[in-house]
Amino acid sequence: QKEVEQDPGPLSVPEGAIVxxxxxxSNSAFQYFMWYRQYSRKGPELLMYTYSSGxxxxxxxxxQVDKSSKYIxxxxxxxxxxxxxxxxCATRAGGTSYGKLTFGQGTILTVHP
Amino acid sequence: GAGVSQxxxxxxxxxxxxxxxxxxxxxxxxxxxxxxxxLGQGPEFLTYFQNEAQLDKxxxxxxxxxxxxxxxxxxxxxxxxxxxxxxAVYLCASSYNRGSExxxxxGTRLTVV
Numbered sequence: 001q002k003e004v005e006q007d008p009g010p011l012s013v014p015e016g017a018i019v020x021x022x023x024x025x026s027n028s029a030f031q032y033f034m035w036y037r038q039y040s041r042k043g044p045e046l047l048m049y050t051y052s053s054g055x056x057x058x059x060x061x062x063x064q065v066d067k068s069s070k071y072i073x074x075x076x077x078x079x080x081x082x083x084x085x086x087x088x089c090a091t092r093a094g095g096t097s098y099g100k101l102t103f104g105q106g107t108i109l110t111v112h113p
Numbered sequence: 114g115a116g117v118s119q120x121x122x123x124x125x126x127x128x129x130x131x132x133x134x135x136x137x138x139x140x141x142x143x144x145x146x147x148x149x150x151x152l153g154q155g156p157e158f159l160t161y162f163q164n165e166a167q168l169d170k171x172x173x174x175x176x177x178x179x180x181x182x183x184x185x186x187x188x189x190x191x192x193x194x195x196x197x198x199x200x201a202v203y204l205c206a207s208s209y210n211r212g213s214e215x216x217x218x219x220g221t222r223l224t225v226v
Contacts, residue, residue: 006155008153041220042220043217043219043220044156044204044217045216045217097161097163097169097208097211097212098144098208098211098212098214099144099161099206099215100158100161101156101215105153105154105155106153
């Protein structure tokens with residue numbers, strides 16, 4: 001079993017929909033949580049970064065962490081065709097370098113006009 | 114440069130051939146990471162450098178994989194006697210220091226035939 005589990009989808013939604021992406025993790029040492037977006041044939045780019053349980057909002061994006069259930073979510077409001085990409089959740093343990101990450105499998109999202 | 118640069122973008126190797134993949138990090142970035150991303154999977158950590166020192170190589174899958182960063186800038190990931198299971202995208206990331214966000218390059222897509 002992988003340390004970070006993520007439903008690969010694919011997920012297809014109409015423009016304007018609210019998108020919910022989720023991951024679970026098993027290692028209690030994971031203290032930091034990130035969401036990356038990866039366009040086709042590109043490297044991942046950081047979207048959201050959070051440490052504590054609760055919600056963090058940035059524009060149309062909201063990241064949610066529940067450490068008690070080891071569950072992390074990303075919500076995208078008013079989704080746009082330009083949001084079509086693979087979304088990767090990632091975690092890292094406390095005390096490790098910011099770049100040593102454990103990723104989920106990625107969810108492929110398509111937003112159609 | 115403006116971002117992390119990787120070369121070549123695409124590499125086709127015959128099984129048993131040695132390959133070398135290059136990463137030019139963002140200027141001034143002291144931390145450098147290599148990841149392997151198999152088709153339909155999230156990136157998996159391979160190794161980490163702080164300047165020229167390889168501080169973590171726990172993710173290298175076998176002794177056929179070797180990475181170096183002799184002058185603390187450009188890094189090379191070498192794979193000896195390539196196997197079909199080595200086919201993947203190899204991503205390089207760099208960060209200003211240990212506690213900073215890591216930025217990814219576009220990756221090198223290796224296909225072993």
